[in-house]
Amino acid sequence: MRARAATSLARSGAGALVLALALAACSSDDGPDGASDDATLSVVASTNVWGDVVRQVGGDLVDVTSVVDDPSVDPHSFEANARVELAMSRADLVVVNGGGYDDFASQLLDALDQAPPVVVAVDSHAADDAHADESPEETHAEETHAEDGHAHGEGNEHVWYDLPTVEAVALDVADELAALAPEHAAQLRANADAFVGRLAELEQRAARLAEEHGGAEVLATEPVPLFLVEAAGLVDRTPPQFSAAVEEETDVPPAAMSEMLDLVSSPQVAFLVYNEQTTGPQTDQVLEAAQAAGRPVVDVTETLPEGEDYVSWMAGNLDAFAQALA
DSSP: OOOOHHHHHHTSHHHHHHHHHHHGGGOOBOOTTOOOSTTSEEEEEEEHHHHHHHHHHHGGGEEEEEEEOOTTOOGGGOOOOHHHHHHHHHOSEEEEOOTTTTHHHHHHHHHOSSOOOEEEHHHHHHHHHHHHHOOTTOOHHHHHHHHHHHHTTOSOOOGGGOHHHHHHHHHHHHHHHHHHOGGGHHHHHHHHHHHHHHHHHHHHHHHHHHHHHTTOEEEESSSTTHHHHHHTTOEEOOOHHHHHHHHTTSOOOHHHHHHHHHHHTSTTEEEEEEETTSOOHHHHHHHHHHHHTTOOEEEEOSSOOTTOOHHHHHHHHHHHHHHHHO
């Protein structure tokens, strides 16, 4: 149903050129201080979202390569080439989303004779959930089973919109980097703690939105930002069949489409969340209906916009929520 931008890009000569420029000679995004020498640790992240989290933790001790860093590219259908495999094979650490979101990374790692250590965000999400819900009697085996369930893509894989998960990933990255460079362990963990502190401020902002607007109903063209929506106390009213069809890249059933159009035109819905990174005729139809009804629209993306870091990006999303609710 959707015209996924990544599919045509990755299969074209233009896509190969973009990737070659991004990864030529294993090029990378420097850390905050621009350092990049033999003393740095090489980290490959599947997307620039996780790449930025690594930079926040590693600072000038890491040399980060983000494979997907273009907001017009969809990691769901991205097709990597040999340059990405080479970068991963040379990495000291790899950070991926998991949960079926960035399968290209999992497939490349599986193909390596000797894979580097890997941080999988959905595993951090599962572990965070398990620790939040566990009772003192819960066994390690039960916790492991819970983690395995999430790792295989159960639920919403867009876990970078879940602030506690991002905290957990940052701490996991700090632990992995500290194991690789124990002489810098204190600095790495201090960096992670500082980043977690900034995330805590975002959580407080989301909690204030929940206090002021809790229960307000919203719609989403794709369930990308729903963890943040829930943190802000908002209620997703998107018809499940609409969301499922969009996620599966199939046509939305007529009844679900009709319900979605009715809802987006209804005053009971506070705003529409529109994923501008992956669009198609039916999501565009919903957008047009929202605009015609005067419904506020909050645009979101799946990867980090140019010129933003993770915290400023999420702060901007919360600002957009607040403005739409005002």
